[in-house]
Amino acid sequence: GPGHGHWNYSDQIAWASDFHDCGGESQSPINIQLSETVYDPSLGPFVLTGFDVPEDEKLKLKNNGHTVVLDLPDTLLINGGLPQEYRAAQLHFHWGSHANPGSEHTVDGQRYSGEIHVVHYSTEFSNIREAMTKPGGLAVLAAFIQAGSEENPTYQHLLQYLPQVSKEGQDMEVPGFNIGGLLPGQMDRYYRYNGSLTTPPCFQSVNWTIFNDTIKLSEQQISILEDTLLGDDDEILQLNFRDAQNMHGRVILANFR
Ligand SMILES: NS(=O)(=O)c1c(F)c(F)c(SCCc2ccc(C(=O)O)cc2)c(F)c1NC1CCCCCCC1
Numbered sequence: 001g002p003g004h005g006h007w008n009y010s011d012q013i014a015w016a017s018d019f020h021d022c023g024g025e026s027q028s029p030i031n032i033q034l035s036e037t038v039y040d041p042s043l044g045p046f047v048l049t050g051f052d053v054p055e056d057e058k059l060k061l062k063n064n065g066h067t068v069v070l071d072l073p074d075t076l077l078i079n080g081g082l083p084q085e086y087r088a089a090q091l092h093f094h095w096g097s098h099a100n101p102g103s104e105h106t107v108d109g110q111r112y113s114g115e116i117h118v119v120h121y122s123t124e125f126s127n128i129r130e131a132m133t134k135p136g137g138l139a140v141l142a143a144f145i146q147a148g149s150e151e152n153p154t155y156q157h158l159l160q161y162l163p164q165v166s167k168e169g170q171d172m173e174v175p176g177f178n179i180g181g182l183l184p185g186q187m188d189r190y191y192r193y194n195g196s197l198t199t200p201p202c203f204q205s206v207n208w209t210i211f212n213d214t215i216k217l218s219e220q221q222i223s224i225l226e227d228t229l230l231g232d233d234d235e236i237l238q239l240n241f242r243d244a245q246n247m248h249g250r251v252i253l254a255n256f257r
């Protein structure tokens with residue numbers, strides 16, 4: 001609509017003047033202050049189905065100028081761990097620069113190298129555009145990316161193609177692979193809170209899950225993520241994370257002590 005001008009990460013305060021919900025009281029990301037989390041054993045294990053996508057299925061990988069997005073087929077479902085069934089729509093990443101980490105969520109003020117978001121919408125809606133404006137319409141599974149000693153073979157299925165989508169707007173088809181392998185090895189322990197999209201239009205419709213276990217990439221793989229993609233005006237795309245938002249009384253649940 002009018003005034004829905006372009007936004008960037010350097011002037012995040014301006015978002016609320018163009019996108020009303022960005023100034024709301026249930027915004028993301030947040031800092032997870034461990035001493036303030038509340039134990040909730042009713043948050044059960046996740047059941048993923050359809051996450052091992054056959055390689056003859058082609059998935060669109062796109063640099064949209066703000067992140068790199070992998071569109072997912074509509075056969076990936078999550079049950080358990082959430083109030084209802086959700087269908088995967090896309091996944092994307094947030095990262096920093098060589099000198100600075102770039103996760104969106106932080107833990108006791110610690111920022112990780114990067115963060116993956118797997119975005120789902122409730123199957124009570126027929127598509128994500130309908131779901132994204134409704135409370136609980138979206139569920140994002142988030143996990144932190146850290147440097148480890150080994151190359152992560154599953155991440156190579158995506159990282160190897162980044163040079164071919166280095167420019168804003170570029171996209172390509174990549175062969176399917178085990179999308180579940182992009183998530184942490186252990187998915188039993190996680191944090192849960194109600195928040196928003198971390199990008200304009202900042203709709204407050206997201207049921208957030210942040211896994212306790214992290215994803216390990218080699219230093220070289222993290223550098224590919226940090227140093228390959230270009231955004232507006234062919235500027236390097238780095239530090240694409242929003243600042244931590246006020247909790248406004250919200251509680252963060254943890255399904256483990
Ligand atoms: N962390 S997050 O989930 O809020 C998020 C971000 F932080 C994001 F930064 C993004 S990318 C910015 C939004 C965008 C811009 C252009 C295009 C395009 O040209 O196709 C598409 C999207 C981004 F795409 C998402 N996720 C999207 C939010 C956009 C609207 C709902 C669709 C799926 C979730």
Ligand SMILES: [Zn+2]
Nearest residue numbers: 092094117198
């Ligand atoms: Zn995101």
